Amino acid sequence: MTATVQEIRIQLPHIDLAARVYGPENGQPVLALHGWLDNSMTFELLAPKLQGLRIVAIDMAGHGHSGHREPGAGYQLWDYALDALLAAQQLGWDKFSLLGHSLGGIVSVLLAAAVPERIERIALIDGLVPDTGEAEQSPQKLGEALKAQIKLSSKKKTVYKTMEQAVQARMAGFMPVSQLAAELLAQRGLSPVAGGYSWNSDSRLTLPSPLRLTQSHAQAFVRAVQCPMRLIAAEQGVLLKEADFLKFVSTYSLDVQRLPGGHHLHLDDEQGAQAVAEVVQDFFCIS
Structure with a gap:
């Protein structure tokens, strides 16, 4: 499916974000947030199938074509939430909806909970709450994070001789994806460097979190x-394998739609994208 896509930049006080815009100007405003180490191309198959929505899919800070945070800054969940809220402000959106995959889904939930008067609907794809950690673990986790940050300066990014090698590496990454998905993400995520190509995401994105929310925080x-919230859970994704997620479902009676596919079911192939689109389209009451 072909569709006109507009490239824009959103200038925030502290960072510039790149974004891809889908849909008519008078469509329902939706801010789309991608997953960890992905970029806005994660919505390339899905967004054109959603009629009646004005989807602004941003490259989150440190990803894709967006800027990297200043030295000394980090990439915590609340930092992404602030970016999203400021981006909506720059777009002139008083109220808007959220479409989030994985990390983007987690940020969407935090943002909707923090400023409920601004968010109209949330559609989530295989993402709900972050990995949690209890207070007793915090000192050890902070120590690990601090040491990892110090060591990061001596590490160099992997350079791939060809784009094809980078695509193959992404296919076999922490969250495996199809070749189609890897190629789409590479279009926006790779940059030419001396000796070949390298992923242009900020290396600090791979650092462990210095502080995790507790289970009580996540539940809160x-x-x-x-607002209305619908979660699409991939049968072969990450959520349905987690006992904590199943507990959330039973405790809060969440609107969960289970679909076949992996964690990137909306990007791995056209069939998965169409299945996700039908669920999202129904949720937004799009005729």
Whole structure:
């Protein structure tokens, strides 16, 4: 399916974000947030199938064509939430909806819980709450994070001789994807460097979190969401394998739609993208 896509830049006070815009100007405003180490191309198969929505899919800070944070800054969940809220402000959106995959879904839940008066609907793809950690683990986790940050300066990014090698590496990464998905992400995620190509995401994105929310924190954010929320859970994704997720489903009666496919079911192939589109389209009441 072909569709006109507009490339824009959103200038925030502290960073510039790149974005791809899909749909008519008078469509329902939707801010789309991608997953960890992905970019806005994650919505390339899905967004054109959603009629009646004005989807602004941003490259989150440190990803894709967006800027990297200043030295000393980090990439915590609340930092992404602030970026999203400021981006909506720059777009002139008083109220808007969210479409989030994985990390983008987690940020969407936190943002909707924090400023419920601004968010109209949330559609989530295989992402709900972050990995949690209890207070007793915090000192050890902070120490690990601090040491990893110090070591990062001595590490060099992997350089691939060809784009094809980079695509193959992405296919076999922490979250495996299809060749089609890897190629789409590479279009926006690779940059030419001396000796070949390298992923242009900020190396700090791979650092462990210095502080995790507790289970009580995560539950509080889910409870605080006031708008309609629908979660698409991939049968071979990450959520359905987690006991904590199943507990959330039973405790909060979440609107969960299970679909076949992996964690990137909306990007791995056209069939998966169409299945996700039908669920999202129904949720947004698009005729």
